[in-house]
Amino acid sequence: MNQHASIAQAKLRIGHSACPHDCPSTCALDVELLDERTIGRIHGAKANTYTAGVICAKVARYADRVHHPDRLLKPLVRAGAKGDGIWKEANWESALDLVAEKFVAAEEKYGSETVWPYYYAGTMGLVQRDGIHRLRHAKRYSGFFGSICTNLAWTGWMMGAGKLAGPDPREMAKSDCVVIWGTNAVVTQVNVMTHAVRARKERGAKIVVIDIYDNATMKQADMGLVLKPGTDGALACAVMHVLFRDGLADRAYLEKYTDDPKGFEAHLADKTPEWAADITGLSVAEIEAFARLVGTTKRTFFRLGYGFSRQRNGAVNMHAALSIAAVTGCWQYEGGGAFHSNSGILKLNTDLVEGTRLRDPNIRYLDHSRIGPVLTGAPDALFGGPPVTAMLIQNTNPANVAPEQRLVKQGFLRDDLFTCVHEQFMTDTAKLADVVLPATMFLEHDDIYKGGGNQHITLGPKLIDPPEGPRSNHFVIEELAKRLGVADRPGFGLTEREHIDIMLDKKGLGTFETFKEQRWADLQPEFEQAHFISGFGHPDGKYRFRPDWTGTPAPNRPPKSMGIFGPHQRLPEFPDHVDLIEVADDEHPFRLATSPARNFLNSSFTETPVSIAREIRPQLLIHPDDAASLGLDEGARVEIGNPRGEVVLHAKLFDGVRRGVVIAEGVWPNSAHERGEGINVLTGADAPAPYGGAAVHDNKVWVRAAA
Ligand SMILES: Nc1nc2c(c(=O)[nH]1)N[C@H]1C(S)=C(S)[C@@H](COP(=O)(O)OP(=O)(O)OC[C@H]3O[C@@H](n4cnc5c(=O)[nH]c(N)nc54)[C@H](O)[C@@H]3O)O[C@H]1N2
Numbered sequence: 001m002n003q004h005a006s007i008a009q010a011k012l013r014i015g016h017s018a019c020p021h022d023c024p025s026t027c028a029l030d031v032e033l034l035d036e037r038t039i040g041r042i043h044g045a046k047a048n049t050y051t052a053g054v055i056c057a058k059v060a061r062y063a064d065r066v067h068h069p070d071r072l073l074k075p076l077v078r079a080g081a082k083g084d085g086i087w088k089e090a091n092w093e094s095a096l097d098l099v100a101e102k103f104v105a106a107e108e109k110y111g112s113e114t115v116w117p118y119y120y121a122g123t124m125g126l127v128q129r130d131g132i133h134r135l136r137h138a139k140r141y142s143g144f145f146g147s148i149c150t151n152l153a154w155t156g157w158m159m160g161a162g163k164l165a166g167p168d169p170r171e172m173a174k175s176d177c178v179v180i181w182g183t184n185a186v187v188t189q190v191n192v193m194t195h196a197v198r199a200r201k202e203r204g205a206k207i208v209v210i211d212i213y214d215n216a217t218m219k220q221a222d223m224g225l226v227l228k229p230g231t232d233g234a235l236a237c238a239v240m241h242v243l244f245r246d247g248l249a250d251r252a253y254l255e256k257y258t259d260d261p262k263g264f265e266a267h268l269a270d271k272t273p274e275w276a277a278d279i280t281g282l283s284v285a286e287i288e289a290f291a292r293l294v295g296t297t298k299r300t301f302f303r304l305g306y307g308f309s310r311q312r313n314g315a316v317n318m319h320a321a322l323s324i325a326a327v328t329g330c331w332q333y334e335g336g337g338a339f340h341s342n343s344g345i346l347k348l349n350t351d352l353v354e355g356t357r358l359r360d361p362n363i364r365y366l367d368h369s370r371i372g373p374v375l376t377g378a379p380d381a382l383f384g385g386p387p388v389t390a391m392l393i394q395n396t397n398p399a400n401v402a403p404e405q406r407l408v409k410q411g412f413l414r415d416d417l418f419t420c421v422h423e424q425f426m427t428d429t430a431k432l433a434d435v436v437l438p439a440t441m442f443l444e445h446d447d448i449y450k451g452g453g454n455q456h457i458t459l460g461p462k463l464i465d466p467p468e469g470p471r472s473n474h475f476v477i478e479e480l481a482k483r484l485g486v487a488d489r490p491g492f493g494l495t496e497r498e499h500i501d502i503m504l505d506k507k508g509l510g511t512f513e514t515f516k517e518q519r520w521a522d523l524q525p526e527f528e529q530a531h532f533i534s535g536f537g538h539p540d541g542k543y544r545f546r547p548d549w550t551g552t553p554a555p556n557r558p559p560k561s562m563g564i565f566g567p568h569q570r571l572p573e574f575p576d577h578v579d580l581i582e583v584a585d586d587e588h589p590f591r592l593a594t595s596p597a598r599n600f601l602n603s604s605f606t607e608t609p610v611s612i613a614r615e616i617r618p619q620l621l622i623h624p625d626d627a628a629s630l631g632l633d634e635g636a637r638v639e640i641g642n643p644r645g646e647v648v649l650h651a652k653l654f655d656g657v658r659r660g661v662v663i664a665e666g667v668w669p670n671s672a673h674e675r676g677e678g679i680n681v682l683t684g685a686d687a688p689a690p691y692g693g694a695a696v697h698d699n700k701v702w703v704r705a706a707a
């Protein structure tokens, strides 16, 4: 560094924060503050042992997002037909008055359940994200069963381990074999790689990656397994067959810690590598080699992601993959075990911010992922209640990210539906709204964040002033509460900081002010507990090879009134391969996955110029032999479709994908596709068994040159 640069650096003010985005890493951030309103680069906090100074490129260049010229700055009221893009600017008072008036009118006509507050994890802040529940409960509006992201994965994990936790994710650095299964970590949670690569450098650990294409993470692997989508259960069973067959199962561990090792061994007798090779498309040699590696490496760390569970049989596959750790007994060793999410250890008491005590248990819930069927009035989606005729939407873009997009759009275009979208940008959903309210970004408001892929609670205080116009989610909830007559109910009338103080105090962790110094708290449990040495999460302390598919409580299990979802009678007794997926057929010979794009985060960052330039345009990764047989050249316009609709992209020939499988990376804005329809036109909104979710990587499609 030259002298000039180091002087400039010395003068730079650094603010501390947490990344608010929907990413398991929840990085601790150091933010360059140029003045009261302007940031420079963002860096990963070096002092944080999980972030370890590393963050993704898209957040490092956050100045491009927070100071973007297209940010929403004024409340807008629709002045043309829905979706026409004709708006009238309004002031905050009159816009909020209008929203309240419409909510009251809707409630008068159909009862309170006709209003559906809808949100998701565009911000993961506990105040800004979850305050919407307070308003919902106080007003007895329809409940929200948030299923799109975690449901298949968490369900599968809970069936086996009974608690959503695991070894310290930093222990990956002490492992001799890190199995990265169904997560494109280089792209979606870069810090996994920091710790995995450290294990390789310092201990010569092997990195195994299991995915459906040769993605950025597999390019870093020592062993890469590319299997057919939705077949991980078969791979896991064959691996465990080999472990029992070759004396690599830890029988003492199995006896002490698992429910039915003998029954399970018998069940695996015919789950041979040959059987699995047929289903997965892997070779017998690949399966044998992987089984031998994990069977002979005590310190094997299974890092199980979300991706492989975004299949209709995803809960089964998650449970099957997790079961390998119980067969080898790798849980007993430092650097060993399995990890998916630490959600189960990071509990803060959010009763007040969420208004939990105001909840009326008789109010119906609606399924987040099934917004298309809900808004188009499917009786089973409405659970016997009134139609949805009013919505408040914060931190999510369902017209783009929710499955069966045509239904979602048809729903939003209904004349009898009033929609208020609180957003940072004019998203596909905002475009279909009646009122759009401009939102602050994380650096402009106070909040506190829990990690999923790590073990920290991290403060994100307001560091800069927002531009004139945008207001926080908290502001909107409080102002609507006043207009809707519930501002005197418990939980209302507090500031963001007061809510944070209360949550921290209840956990004995200090206050907003002490956290400003301390920045985060490390809540990693002791080894014994984290490795389930003192027992797994079920009442008998055993790991379950025999899941109780409809009986096990899970953090995201649907409320009783919703029942059990999907073809749950077909869920297997033990880990297995079940064809609950959309199997390819003659009319739809390809399987499509919509894997994440590196430079986007779900529907976010699709507005920043560098991200767009790097992702180029909506592309379809297709094997060169498949492309040749369809007469598709590199860059050709290609149309893909299924009974739900059809979408146009550009072909990208890629031999890292199997024949018969195609990948569309990223959720591009609908408007980036020809005809203004995006990739979720093709994904299904049927609820997978047993606790719902969205199987966005599980689609059968036909593929042809676009006309
Ligand atoms: N850059 C970037 N980062 C992100 C996101 C993003 O969109 N972009 N999204 C964020 C969000 S909300 C989440 S939930 C996390 C999710 O992050 P991940 O846990 O990484 O999950 P996915 O992104 O769904 O998919 C991961 C991988 O699973 C693969 N996959 C699909 N089907 C199968 C299968 O049947 N078997 C196997 N073995 N693999 C399969 C996909 O091809 C993909 O490579 O990432 C977060 N981080």
Ligand SMILES: Nc1nc2c(c(=O)[nH]1)N[C@H]1C(S)=C(S)[C@@H](COP(=O)(O)OP(=O)(O)OC[C@H]3O[C@@H](n4cnc5c(=O)[nH]c(N)nc54)[C@H](O)[C@@H]3O)O[C@H]1N2
Residues within 6 Å of the ligand: 021, 022, 120, 121, 122, 123, 128, 148, 149, 393, 394, 395, 396, 397, 398, 401, 402, 422, 423, 424, 425, 427, 439, 440, 441, 442, 473, 594, 595, 596, 601, 602, 603, 604, 667, 679, 680, 683, 696
């Ligand atoms: N085809 C396909 N579809 C998918 C997926 C996939 O892999 N493939 N992934 C699925 C998954 S895992 C998820 S989690 C969903 C996520 O999908 P979305 O919920 O749409 O995800 P995000 O992009 O995280 O956030 C949405 C919006 O929140 C806004 N936002 C951010 N912070 C704030 C705030 O403080 N206040 C307000 N009012 N708004 C804010 C952002 O501007 C952004 O437009 O998509 C799902 N859909």
Ligand code: SF4
Residues within 6 Å of the ligand: 019, 020, 021, 023, 024, 025, 026, 027, 055, 056, 057, 059, 060, 188, 189, 190, 191, 601
């Ligand atoms: S890796 Fe994830 S948590 Fe970290 S800065 Fe990037 S988006 Fe945020």
Ligand SMILES: [Mo]
Residues within 6 Å of the ligand: 022, 148, 149, 150
């Ligand atoms: Mo997600």
